[in-house]
Every structure is written in C-alpha cells, then in structure tokens.
Amino acid sequence: MRIGIDLGGTKIEIIALDEDGRTLARRRVATPRGDYAGTLAAVAGLVAAVEGELGRRGTVGVGTPGALSRRSGLIKNANSTCLIGQPLLTDLQGLLGRELRIANDANCFALSEAVDGAAAGADVVFGVILGTGVGGGIVVHGQVLDGANGIAGEWGHNPLPLPGGDDLPLPACYCGRSGCIETYLSGPGMAADHARWSGAALTPEAIVSAAAAGDAACEATLQRYEARLARALAGVINLLDPDVIVLGGGLSNLARLYVNVPQYWGAHVFSDQVDTRLVAAVHGDSSGVRGAAWLWPGKLGSRTQAG
Template identity: 50%
Template sequence: MFHLGLDIGGTKMEAVLLDNSGTLHLRERRPTCKESYQGFMDNLIALIDDVKKSITDDFTIGIGLPGAIDPHSGLIKNCNCLVLNGENLQSDLTQRLGQPVFLANDADCFTLSEAVDGAGAGYSTVFGVIVGTGCGGGVVVNGQLLHGPNAIAGEWGHNPLPAWDASKDGPAQPCYCGHENCIESYISGTGFTRRFNQANSHQLHAETIIAAVDAGEASAIAHYQHFIDAFARSLASVINVLDPHAIVIGGGLSNVERIYQDLPSVVEKYIFSDSLRTAIVKAKFGDSSGVRGAAWLPTLSSQRGL
C-alpha cells in the first residue's frame, strides 16, 4: 500500500507518494488553481489521476491545507486559498474519487510528519512550530494528532505575546486576526523582518538581518536578542501547559542554526521548573514535512476533527 500526500499552497500544489517505510516514490508540483472552486477541484483530481496512471498499487490520500476544517460542518475556513472557504472539500473529493480522503491543517501535517519519522520521532508528545510567513503549530501525542471542538489545536501564534511590555517589546503590533500583539507578529519570519525594518528604516530580508547579526552589527544583534527572548516566553507558556517531550521548529527561520544554541537557556528562565528537559530541535524534512505528514494522515489520524 502506498500513501499519497498533497500539500495545497497559495501558489502551488505538491504531491508525494510514500510507501509504508516512508520511502519517496514520486514527487510532483503544479500551480494551484484559485479562480474557482470547480477549477481547483478539476486541477487537483487531474493530479491524482496522473499519479494513479504511474503505479498499479492502491494508495491512501491525505491533504494538508492552510486553513481549518470545521469539525461540525466539515466546511473549510480561514484558508488563504479563498475559493476553498465554505466548501466541503473532503466530502466532494470522496464522492468524485470513490475513496476516503483525509484533510488537516498544514501545520498539523508538519507536526505529524516530524513526529512519525522526523526530528520528533521517538518522543511521546511533540509540539510542532512553524516560524515562516506565519506562526502555526500542531500537537501530536503518541502518534496521534490532537484535535478539539474548535479545530484550533496548536494555534499558539494567535495567543498574546506573554508579558508584553511596550518598554521592552516596542509599540503594539496589530494582527490580521483583529487582535494586538499576537505571538505571530513578533516571532514569525514576517514579524521578525517587519519590526526590524520599521525600527531601522530598512527594507531588508530576514537572511540579510541574520547575516548582520553574524557580522556583529549592533542593531541587528539587539533585534535578534529580543526575538530570542520573545520566542522563549512564547514557548515557555506552551511548555507550562503541555510539557511536550520535544519541540520541532520549521519554517524559514528554522534554518538559523544559532537559534538552537541560544533559545533553550532563555526558555529555561521562564518555565515553571528548575531545568528544561524538552528537546528543541530543527525539523528533519524542512519544507517537505507538510506534504509527508499529509501522506501519513489516513494511517495515523482519527477521522474525528478532520
């Protein structure tokens, strides 16, 4: 049996086909059709049909997307591929394909991938963190995704930054969700870059800011140190509630290697314990974690909440 994973992005769709051991047998990428829901469906099914033509074995289907699936109605919400909002993609695909289809948020898929055979493998409770364009998250306990009645498990990026103080954290940051000072506004790649450029009247990318840190530039170092402190406060609040065995970090900022040396000691200052035993590690599969996690959905996730 093979496992087809599909990752739906704002600009592209990616498909991978894994066997039971996680070995990759196929990878395909195509543009995402965003003009209409019908066009999106036709494009996605054409991709799945092409995979069917390439192998003789059956395969399960799991899909990760940048949105949430309402556990009561089954309708998609908060998706940046706007034509999917308000649609029951799972039901529609199941009917057209004649087989079960499993859906989950892309951050959940990232976490599932890393918990199964990635950097979080072997840990009982894994909290997955994405610090990229946004700041998503997911929770896997004993190999199972954690789901709740609101379909927002792991959405720590829209909690307020703990112990926010204007004298330390700067002016209040509005968030697209309608609140102020969300964690995402401070530690996502977007927030990290925007706040530095606002304070220094620059137009630099995150990579350039980190290079300035490595070069010893004072304003970049101060900004990075604040980022680590805000990141640590945010993770400490999760550890105090969930006490995960491992935190796996993905997204663009996860590639900054110095984070893994600098972050743990600061987290330790904020948690309700005299020492930090939670492993804080970089994602093993990087940008491929989400689509791999989607492939594992049918075998490792309950239908409830998907």
C-alpha cells in the same frame, strides 16, 4: 500507496509513499494565490499526474492551512484566506472520486516528525511551523490531538506573552486581533519588525545574512525574535510540558535558534529545570506532506490516527 498533499500558501506539494515510508514520487507547483477554483484544479492535477506516473491509485491525505469547522464542514482560520468558508473536503472528494482525510498543516508536520522524524519515540510532541504564518500541532503517544473545536495547537493566534516596549504597538493580525504570536514570529512578522525599528525593508534571509556579517540592526532584530520565541514557547511548555518541540518552516533553518532560545526560555518556565528538547525537523519542508500521507494508517502509521 499513500498520497500526501501539502496545501501551502506559496506551493502545493504532493508525495507518494510506500508501506515503509519510502518516497515513490514527489512534485510541487506554485499555489494559485487567491484562487480557490485554481487551487482545487492544481490539487486534482497533481494527484492525476502522480497516479498516472506510478500506474496505481492511492489513499489521499491533505494538510491545509486552518481547520475544518465542526459546525459547517467549511474551512476556518486559514491564512490562505481564499480557503476560508469553502467546502474544501467535499469539493476535493468530488473531484478525486474518493474519501479524503484533511488535517491542519501543522498537525501533519507534527505527526510526520513524531512517526519517523526528529521526535520519533517521544510521548508528547509539539510541532511548530515558522514560515509565512505560525502554526502548531500536538501529537500525544502517536495520536494527533485535534481537540473539541478542531483547533488544538493553534499557538500562533495566542497573544505574545509579556509584551514590553520593544513589542509595542501590537501589530494587527489578519484574524482581527492584535499582538498575535504570528505577527511577531512569522517571516513577514520578522521583516515588519525590522522595518519598524531600522526603516529598512529586508527579507528574513537578508536579515540573517547581514546579522552574520556584523550588521548591528539586523543582529538586534534576531535577538528580539529569539526572546519572543522563547517567551511564546515557554507558555507551551508550562501548559503542555512536551518532551520535544520540533521547528519547521523557513525560519527553522536558523541554527542559532536551537542554542539561544533554550537559554532564554528558562526564565519563563515554571520549573527548576527544562528538559524539553528544541530540535529541527528531520524531514525539513517535506514533513507536512509526509504527515498528510500518514493520516491514513500504514506500517509506520499504524500507531497514528487523525482526521
């Protein structure tokens, strides 16, 4: 049995999979925001509950915001800032009494979709999370690409390409820089952009609904969002040339992205044609937690290694 945990900014989810990737158990709880000790306790409680329910012990993989520092072993670059500088791996291993594997949540998402999801069988996969934050993960020939610094795929903290008048002033990012892709393409980024242009404080869900009903200001917000996403993904295509780009996170449910973004990105890709496919995740918001479980190789995951 393989257990995966998705340590998100708003929820913590756990899944238990059998050797064939079938779900044995699944639970979720709200993330104790800003509470590191509470987060540890929530994870340990979920593992104990699932193992008690199923009557057996499993391997545990954890998808987390940010990454483990190669230098210190502490969490870095997490938009759940209470995790930054914390020995998450050491603390969880102590609480659970076993070895764990931890990977960036976007890497887990990409791994899940490359193993048995929307990008199954593709050689090069770029997985994108468009949610509270913006993350990216890379899988090449079934292997998570971690990188020399443990930051491969950290696409959300590159600058937005070709910022123009509609993109200025550059929004400040929690990472200390300004104009990061995340500040434009996250859910809060979309809401902030709409407020900046219209003066109305709306959630992304409300913006999408109003645009569909013919609201001109909300439609303009979505068009700006699509153009920015296209420019940002064109940079990924120029550098990585993936077979498939898979979108996940709450904003990935916006069906028009899969039609409009590929129409925009051709102008920015250094090629006479773009064969990269833009697709929605098959496993939806379960992709991250499933990928965390597959950090331990199994029948499906035997061709994947990550850690």
